[in-house]
Amino acid sequence: MALLTEEDVRRMSDNGARGPVVVNRDQVLTPGAKDYLREHRVEVVYPQGRPEGAAKPGSGSAEAPSAPRYQTLFGAALTEKPEHMTHLKGNLLVFKDHPRIAFRGWIDALEAEITLAQQAAAGEGCPALAEELEEVLGFVRRYIRFDVLDEPVGSIRLCGYTPEQLREYSHYPEKHFGQPHFMIRYTDGPALLALNKLRTVVRQTELAAYAAFRDPDGNVTRSDMILGLNRLSSLMWIMMIKWKAGQYRRQS
Incomplete structure (x- = not known):
């Protein structure tokens, strides 16, 4: 089995701007990769069929998008607050060097x-x-x-x-x-x-x-x-x- 890390899926989805991410049967998403896909609402595609244990989108799996809790100045909607960002006001996040x-x-x-x-x-x-x-x-x-x-x-x-x-x-x-x-x-x-x-x-x-x-x-x-x-x-x-x-x- 080949592991797909956060860096891998970030590159595959062009930093969340394009997507989707294609995961083959011999590939496994790391927890960090799953978190990134969930936070950036990137679609995951299994061309060879969904591997056993991987839930369908919307069923609460790591790949299923959750309702966004935060907004950013650049238009992104996030479900979790990254460590390099903080609150400007309310649920609006900015980078910490703002x-x-x-x-x-x-x-x-x-x-x-x-x-x-x-x-x-x-x-x-x-x-x-x-x-x-x-x-x-x-x-x-x-x-x-x-x-x-x-x-x-x-x-x-x-x-x-x-x-x-x-x-x-x-x-x-x-x-x-x-x-x-x-x-x-x-x-x-x-x-x-x-x-x-x-x-x-x-x-x-x-x-x-x-x-x-x-x-x-x-x-x-x-x-x-x-x-x-x-x-x-x-x-x-x-x-x-x-x-x-x-x-x-x-x-x-």
Whole structure:
């Protein structure tokens, strides 16, 4: 008996686009081949008669097509979710390197950096900064909902600042906080270094959002999400300025 593997049936059916797959009496389908045929609804033909134990199509055999449970952006209907794909929304599957999935990964990384910055702030006796970051964390966590459910970000007010204030204060910190722009140094302490790392991750997340929500002409479809992340980046710099200026009280 000759075994027909998934690679064999994939080639025989032109990756599911043409089919059917012809199985001779001296050939046996491997479990992987059967799974592929079922998922891609490829017809199986036995020109020399169906071998003993091979059920007719529709009888629940591995070759019989099952009702599709998932859809893809390229029009395929699948009965099982492949490991290299994930949910975009509902039963719609995309490849795991899809820009919107990559963007969600950056949101996850951003949440992790926020909690590390909170830990650093608490370690230096500054619960006020940790509490402000808790508000930031709540804002960031809503981003997955904004994406999956297509909800608008709505009005932005972070730690008491409007979007206009966030832009103004981050551009002119000496005017508003008495502290000019500065370059970060290793001697600045764990909390300030954590805020700086957090600021860079916000910027990377903003870039990922642009990649996820732009059309072929470069126009953005979710400018509200990108604006929110841009102003969050400004807030991170404001927090760094306030820390450097000594405006966060350290409490023992």
